[in-house]
Amino acid sequence: METYYYVNIFETKGLEYLLLMAFLVLFVLLVKYLQGPRKLP
C-alpha cells in the first residue's frame, strides 16, 4: 500500500531560490571557464 504524505512546498522555498540563483551564477562562470583564457588580439 503506497503511503502519501503532505509536502509543504513553502518549507524549502528559500533554499530552492538560493540554489537556483547560485546555479545561474555558477553556470555563467562555468561556461566562461570552459571558453579558456581570453586570446590577445
Next chain:
Amino acid sequence: MADTRDLGRELRRFGKFLRSEARPRGKLLTPFNVISIPVILLGIGILVVRFTKGLGSVTNLSQEFPWGFWIGFDVVTGVAFAGGAYAITFAVYVMKLEKYHPIVRPAVLSGLLAYVFYAGALVLDLGRPWHIINPIIGNSFGYNSVLFLVSWHFMLYMLAELVEFSPVIAEWAGWRRLRRILGALTVGTVIFGVTLSSLHQSGLGALFLMAKSKIHPLWYSEFIPIFFLVSSIFAGLSMIIVEGTISHRVFKDQIDPAKHHSFEDIILGLGKGAAISLFVYYFFKLLTFIHDRHWKLLTDGWGIWYLVEILGFVLLPCVLFAYGVRNRSVGTVRVAAVMALVGIVLNRLNTSVIAYNWTAAVRYFPSWQEIVVTLMVIFTEIWVFRWIVLRMPVLREAHELPTRRTTAGNPVPSAIA
C-alpha cells in the same frame, strides 16, 4: 527487359561481393577473440536453456524482483549509453556544428547497434517473449501505458537510425543512385530521431514513476524522466569519447593520420558538452533533494551510497571535464568520461535493481548466467561493430580512396574491398 537484365547483373555482382566480404579478416587469435568467443558460446547455451525451460531456470528473478540485471543494465543503462547518436546528429545536422561531422558515422553505428542489442535484450527478459509483437499488431494495444510509448519509440528510433546509417551501406555496396536518395533523407530522419529519443529516454525514467513505494526515496523523484533525459546526454557523449578513443587505437589504419589531431579537438568539444550537461544534472538532483527534504536520509548506508554516486560520479567527473577542457588535457577528459559512464551504470542500477524493493527481506543478486548473457550481448555487439567498421566507410571517407573494379566489372570505391 533491359532493366530486368541490369537488375539481375547487379544482384549477381552483389552476391559475389557479399561472399567476398563474409570472409574473415585479420588474425583469429587476438586477446579479445580468445576471451569473447567462449563467453558468446556459453551465453548461447544459457539462452537455449532460458527459452526452453523458462526464466526461472537461469535467473534469480522472482515475483518480488521481476526486473533484474538484464533490464537494469542491458536495457535501462544500454539505452542511456546510446544517447550519443542523437546528441551528435542534432549537433551536426540541426546546429550545423561541422567540426563533429567525422564522428557522426561511428556514433550512429554504435547507437544503432546499442538499440538492436540492448533494447533487443528485452526479449530475453519477457516471460512470454512472443508477446513483444503485441504493441505493434494491436493485440491489447495498452496505449495508456508508458511501456507502449517506449516500445513504439524504440522500434521507430531503430528504423530512424538505420535510415541515418543507410548511406554508408549504399556506399559500401556501390549503389550510388540509392546513396543520393538516402542521403537526402538524413536531415528529416535526424529531426524525427531526436524527437523520438528525447521522448523515450525520459519515457524509460517514467516507467519508474509507478514504483514510488518500491524505490528508495533518495533515487525516486517525480522528475525522474527529466533526470534520465539529461543524464543520457552526458552518458552518450562520454560513451563516444571512450569508444572513439578505443576505435582510434584499434582501427588506426582506417583513419587519415592528418585527422588524428582534429579528433583531440573533437574530444575536448565533447568534454565541454558533457561538463555542462553534468552540471545541469547535478543541480537538478540537488534541487529535488532539497525540495523533498531528504537530509535525514543521508545518515545510513543508503545515504552514503547515494553520496558516492552523486559526489564521486557526477560532481567529480563534471569538475574533471571542466579542468580537462580548460587545460586542453585530453587524458583528463577521457578519465572523466569513464567516471561519468560508471556513474550512469550506478544510477540506472540503483534505480532499477539495487535501491528497488530496498525494504525486501530477501535481496536480489544476479545469477552467473545473467552476467554471462549480458557479457555475451556486449561482446556480440563489439563483433558486429568491428565487422562493419572493417568493411564499410565508417571511420574513413569512401570518396578519399581510389576506385577499383569489382569481379563484375563495376567501378566501386576501394573502401568496400
